[in-house]
Structure formats: C-alpha cells, structure tokens
Amino acid sequence: MDRPALNEEERGARQQLSNLLRLVLSNHCSYLEAAPWVVHLRSRVGGVGDFDDDFRVFVGINSETDHLPTQATRHLWAAHALKALEPEMARLEARAAALARVSCEALLARFDETGA
Structure with a gap:
C-alpha cells in the first residue's frame, strides 16, 4: 500500500533528524545528547513503525x-557530581557510538531529502 505524500510537519521533522544525524556522525553532537531527540523525532517523520530497528537503538x-545530565541541564548539577559521572558518561558514549553508528548512517540515508 502506498503511503500518502509527506505533510509539512513530517518534512520538517525529517530535515531536523537529518541535521541531527549529520552532527552526530561528524562528532559535533554526542550519541547520548542526540538519543532523546532522535526518539522524539521518530513519531514525527512519518512512515515509521514502532519496532523500527534503527530507531530502537536510540530508544x-x-x-x-x-x-x-544533558548539556542543557549541567548548570543545575554540582561540579563534584558531574566529575563523578564523567567515567560512566565516557563509557556509555563509547558504547552508544559502537552500537548506533550504523543505525545513524541508515537513518540518514532513509530520511535525508537534501541528498547531502
């Protein structure tokens, strides 16, 4: 069954997702920072099932x-708490990069409408 043409919200969400994925792949945004945004955009890009493997990695x-803490909330945290979390955050970022790079590339290939 054919899917209806994209509406403006879906087109905008795909552009946001593509921009975010390019930032991640170019190491300008971490996988940990990007994950909640990728999850948020999943329901807005249109045509994605609940169990899409590439999105599930980010879920x-x-x-x-x-x-x-995210970059936006770090100012709310005590310096010693942030320092104590650094090893865990580094470990989780490395793990996320290893798990999600292929999914990140696949999502970019699927949703980038600019051809960039």
Whole structure:
C-alpha cells in the first residue's frame, strides 16, 4: 500500500533528524545528547513503525542514559557530581557510538531529502 505524500510537519521533522544525524556522525553532537531527540523525532517523520530497528537503538541508548545530565541541564548539577559521572558518561558514549553508528548512517540515508 502506498503511503500518502509527506505533510509539512513530517518534512520538517525529517530535515531536523537529518541535521541531527549529520552532527552526530561528524562528532559535533554526542550519541547520548542526540538519543532523546532522535526518539522524539521518530513519531514525527512519518512512515515509521514502532519496532523500527534503527530507531530502537536510540530508544535503548536514551533509556540507558536518561539519568545523566544533558548539556542543557549541567548548570543545575554540582561540579563534584558531574566529575563523578564523567567515567560512566565516557563509557556509555563509547558504547552508544559502537552500537548506533550504523543505525545513524541508515537513518540518514532513509530520511535525508537534501541528498547531502
């Protein structure tokens, strides 16, 4: 069955997702920072099932790291608490990169409409 043409919201979400994935792949955004945004955009890009393997990788990363501070919330944390979390964050970022790089590339190939 053919899918209807994309609406403006879906087109915009695909552009946001593509931009985010390019930032991740170019090491300008971490996988830990990107995961909640990828999960958020999943329902907005259109045509994605609940059990899409490429998105599920990011759902897992987000679930595993949702207790950690983001760049936007670090100012709310005590310096010693951030310092104590650095090893865990580095370990989880390395693990996320190993798990999600292929999914990141696949999602970019699927949803990038710019051809960039």
